[in-house]
Amino acid sequence: MRPLPSEQPLPPDGPTVDAPEEEPPPVPDTVEASTEPLRLGYYAISDVGRVRKDNQDSGYAGPWLLAVCDGVGGAARGDIASGVAVNELRQLDEAPGSVDLLVRVTDGLHEAHESIAGQVDNDPALSGTSTTATVALFDGHRIAVGHIGDSRGYLLRGGELSQITSDHTFVQSLIDEGRISPEEARIHPHRNLILKALDGLHEVEPDLFTIALAPGDRVFLCSDGACGVLEDARMADILSSGSPEFAAIELVRASLDAGSSDNVTCVVADVLTEEQFAASPLHDDTEPMIVGAAADLKRRMPRSLFRGHRSGDTGELEPVDAEIPEGVGYAIQADPPVDQEEYRYAPLPPPRYTWLRRIMALALVLGLVWVGLASAYWWTQQQYYVAEHDGQVAVYRGIDGIPGLSSVYRTSDLAVDELPEAAQADVEEGIAADDYEDATSIVRNLAEKMMPADDEE
Structure with missing residues (x-):
């Protein structure tokens, strides 16, 4: 797989971020922005998987917006973070206006960040929740991509699959430094450690860039439940045939068959001309699709969709409450077994309310010192x-x-x-x-x- 070059990322400075005034020089395998308006034919699907008891992924697909968020937090309810983020980001799904695409994406990610912070403020039990976010905002000619975390974006062009995002993970930093290969990263014991996420606390620092689209392109966004287990060649093979619906469902099924122990969310969109769109079955079904935890934050639906697809029963296991069994997917083995969802953010304990915890700890220490001194003084007065x-x-x-x-x-x-x-x-x-x-x-x-x-x- 060859990375697809893109525009230089912009620093995320909030709502006042200015879009670049100049396009970068042409690069191989890129195209000039189409002069005729293009349309998206899309499909989104999210599955709880065969091991997890609940779905912390959320996905969205609409005429102007594609998004995947993978919530993290364990007991802190990562489903809340991903659901809140997608429900905030979906406000971007409208016809382009005068505001630059990258500015709109930046604003949307900041709004999602603030919404998560508001949820935590209302319920301190959610402290520690966070989510990845990979967003593609379409204007009829190109997409503006905003990315934070380890969900991924891909572009299939001319039968060749290119990864357009870079993971914000510890193992990706090792790959960038040349210390390990992408193949070694798939089995690295710390492959789930994320360095960036939307958590309502830390400054939002997404990657931001645009990509010009051409008819025949296929955009693919997914959570790491899919790209973490499927080889690039396998994803390219599935994406190279069938409708967006067929490809998205097949990608989820293939991920589960490959041993994914996580939730799996896939969003697939075809880039079509107006004539192609009108001639396809997609023009009759252009309603936005919202899937996963974002579909209903109050009502949980953890049952897997896959009791059989194309070839019959996929051998799905019922969701279980116990630890991940040995040998399933890429589960990290430990004694006792480690929950990947909790382990994922282990090195980054949330610092929310740190000042309050420090004050309480200081008060406790001072109290113990006072008790000790009082006891010592009492003893001296008995002499x-x-x-x-x-x-x-x-x-x-x-x-x-x-x-x-x-x-x-x-x-x-x-x-x-x-x-x-x-x-x-x-x-x-x-x-x-x-x-x-x-x-x-x-x-x-x-x-x-x-x-x-x-x-x-």
Whole structure:
């Protein structure tokens, strides 16, 4: 498979992004934008697959817009993220106006980003949810592509399949650096680690570019449940024949047969002239198609569509709640087994509400320190000793010699200078006691050692 060169990506600066003023130089296998208006004949399908218990993919196909989003989040409901994103992006599906295509795509992705953030703000349990997004916006002559994550876009032209997007994944960075091959990437233990996604938190940084279309082109968008298991030659073979409906359904079936353990979503669209479109069965069915989690965010429909297609039963397994069994697809094996959907974003724990967690952690630490200090102080106040205070024998409470932790508890009428020299030295040095009763006993014993008065000598 040869990558299809495209325009230089633009930096995503939000709604104020300006489209490039000049087209890039012509490159091999590209075409000039058609002067006659073109139409899209499309079909979209999403399947929960044979292992997952719910579908976190969402897809859309309409006269002007094609989109695939693959939600990630596990317990954080990736289906919410993908569904919200597609339902926001579908607002782009309208006839082109004066606003540049790339600006419209950028705006749509930012709106999806903000909608996901709003969902998380309303329900903190969704913190950590995110989704990939691959979008192709059509204006009758070309498509503007916006891409973030590891869903993919392809273009079939003249029987040759070209990947038009680049995965935002760890293994793709290894491929770009020449450290591993694309074949090795398919079995790499970290192939599911995504570096970018729409999560409502991080800045949206999609790849943005345009591609001129020609009659006979076929555009294909899919989640990694398909491109992660199907070889390029197999995808090209399926895409090279039949209608968009046939190709999309066959791609899903082939993905499941190849062992895909993920949800599978495929969107296929043919580029047609007005005459070709009018002569095809597609002109009678131009309603937009929304599939997967986005079709109904409230009602879950996890059953697979594939109990048989063309060749009969595909041997579908009922969705299960247990971990992925050993040997199914490319499931990462571990002890205990690792859920790929949770593992996918393992290195990127969501930092939402980080300030609140830090404050709570600091409060907990300070509380523990306070309890420790209070306990230590309480213990010191249970300690007693006998020493001199203003020339008198006194009982002290606390630790002898430590300012702030020692204070006079009781002062006796016994003068220190009336004691024998040895007793005076002991008092001046401090006499430790087991408790207060022991301290009073020490004072009584000292009183018995008092020196006799001069008139008795």
